[in-house]
Amino acid sequence: MYPSAPPDAYNKYSAGAPPTALPPATYQLPTMNTPRTGGGLTRWSTGLFHCMDDPGNCLITCLCPCITFGQIADIVDKGTCPCLASGTVYALICASTGMGCLYSCFYRSKLRAQYDLDEGDCPDFLVHFCCEHCALCQEYRELKNRGFDLGIVFFGKVGPRTWTGRGEVSLERP
Numbered sequence: 001m002y003p004s005a006p007p008d009a010y011n012k013y014s015a016g017a018p019p020t021a022l023p024p025a026t027y028q029l030p031t032m033n034t035p036r037t038g039g040g041l042t043r044w045s046t047g048l049f050h051c052m053d054d055p056g057n058c059l060i061t062c063l064c065p066c067i068t069f070g071q072i073a074d075i076v077d078k079g080t081c082p083c084l085a086s087g088t089v090y091a092l093i094c095a096s097t098g099m100g101c102l103y104s105c106f107y108r109s110k111l112r113a114q115y116d117l118d119e120g121d122c123p124d125f126l127v128h129f130c131c132e133h134c135a136l137c138q139e140y141r142e143l144k145n146r147g148f149d150l151g152i153v154f155f156g157k158v159g160p161r162t163w164t165g166r167g168e169v170s171l172e173r174p
Contacts, residue, residue, distance in 0.1 A: 009170070040116060040149040042119070044117055045146075050090075050141070051055050051134055051137045051138075057137055061133050061136050065133060066090045069107070071150040072107055075148050076107050105127070106134070108127065115142070
């Protein structure tokens, strides 16, 4: 029924030198802002649970997440909606429904789209629903690691901001 194997099929290396081993595969892990070959997305500069990389922001986010959210939203919206307004809307949603994560996950998606960041294993709404404070801290650290000074955004230490096309902020003194 099946064709028989040729007589030397099972010990084809018996007469001669053994096969040489292939060289080990070399590969390079993607770094912080290096695009991956799969889809051109980059990794986040810090992990979701690395909140203690910036303990000051971690404390502020735990006590009053509307401050951190307002800072993130101001940068992501490129100054079109002030930090105070975004933070107030977030606080009102949290106070009335307790579901501020539905509002903040929208900004995580916008941040990922602006910087071609990888979504990871969980969708944005699930990250914010399960780990709201960690997600806000991660987004804050991402913007900070990209050169944004979020303290200037919230506390208004400087005058008007001019947004450049490269995701940077040009600050003008009053």
